[in-house]
Amino acid sequence: MINPVWLRSFCTLVEVGHFTRTAERLHMTQSGVSQHVRKLEQHLERSLLIRQGKRFTLTDAGSRLYREASAIVESLSDLERRIGADPLHDGVVRIMSPGSVGLKLYPHLLELQRRHPKLVMDYRFAPNADVERAIADYRVDVGIMTSPSSLDEVGIKPVGEEPLLLVTPKNMSEPRWEQLMELGFVDHPDGAHHAGLLLGANYPEFHHSNQFPLAGFSNQISLILQPVSMGLGFTVLPAYAVEAFPARELVQTHRLSKPASETLLLCFRRNQPVANRVRTVIEAMREGLGLGAGDSH
Template identity: 65%
Template sequence: MINTLWLRTFCTLVDVGHFTRTAERLHITQSGVSQHIRKLEEQLGTELLVRHGKQFSLSGAGVKLYDEAQGLLLALSNLESKVGEDPPFEGDVSVMSPGSVGLKLYPHLLALQCEHPKLIIDYRFGPNQDVERAIVDSKVDIGLMTSKPNLADVSCTPLAQEPLLLVTPATIKEPDWDTLMTLGFINHPDGEHHASLLLSANYPEFHHSNMFPKKGFSNQISLILEPVSMGLGFTVLPAHAVAAFAKPDHINVHRLEYSVSETLYLCVNRHRPLQMKTKTVIAEARQSLEHKPD
């Protein structure tokens, strides 16, 4: 493989036409220039310069090498430039989060992409443990989690608070304990955890969500409230998921005496430097999520 340092010296010498000025331009000695040319000729096994005292001209091989080297050195220069570039509004940025925060954040990130079309948003939904694993495996640039990560490779900072809400059919005005027991529970992947946090703080009778009759289950965040809206049971969900439901008139959202919120954490791989495009998306996430939903 041709040494690119020697090749650059050769092309500079051809452009400048003088050994001393070539040495000055490359900040090396004149003997260094001569050495690079000699090593290049030895590597290629052919004479590149025809010397005439202190002057020189190109041999046939030298002409061919110079013509081919121009494109190669330009490509290498462009590669160096591209590798060093760090544009804030261009490139792919991957994000992963649980469903509720995704329903809130994803539209904002799409609006950001509309404003900067070269910024490509890859958004995926998943539970906390999947988000954490994806960060460690460098499958996503940014992760949002509703619990602190357990793995040392994940760095996290608190980003926002998201209230948990009791949601019943629209016909329920006062969700006392007997009413909830009669309705039964619509479960979801985080349902037991959410119910434990909110209901234990507000109902002394509560010990576990298994106390309620089971009335359904859905793992699709946008569909969890469908059976609730049809009068089939109640559930506990984060506020962003409730706000995104398409039929708000069919449900009743109850803010109980003792409010309970989940902390939302912004998570990244602590060993990967943040690029400007990732910082752009993080800034949008902060702006979109820093306030509690209404």
């Protein structure tokens, strides 16, 4: 295989037409340029130049090589520029978070993409364990979790709090324990955890969400409140999920006397440089959560 550095020296020499000026342009010595040309000739077993002091003319083989090689050298130079570039608004950014905060952030990030169409959002909803694993395995650029990471590879930084809300059918104004027991619990993947945080702080009778009759289950964040809106049960959800429900007028949210919330944790691959496009998205995520600008890690 031909050494591309030799090709670059040869093509530059042909374009400049002078060994000394070629050496200056490439920040080399004149003997270095001559050596690259000789190595090319030895490799190809063809004379490429007819030397005339510090000037030269091309042989037929030299002319053919220049026609073919100039496009290759330009392509390699363009590749170097593209790889070395670190644009703010160009490229795919892979994001993963639990569904509730995702419902809040995804429309905000799509607006960012609308302004910068080359900045493409790849947004996945997933539970904390999947977010953590995806960050560790380099499958995601940045994520949001609501629990600390157990993996050394994953760094975290608090970026906000999301309140938990008790949500009942519209006709329930002050939810008593007996009413909740009669209604039953609409469960979801984080249902036991959320109920434990909020109901455990406000109802002495509460021990576990299994105490309630099961009124339904959904793993789709946008559908969990559907049965609640139909009077079929109650649930506990983060505030962003409640805000995103299109029929909010059919449910009643309750902020109990002892509030409970989840800490939102920005998560990233520890000790990995952050690309500028990812920094752009992180700042947009902070804005979407109502926070000011901050460092990206």
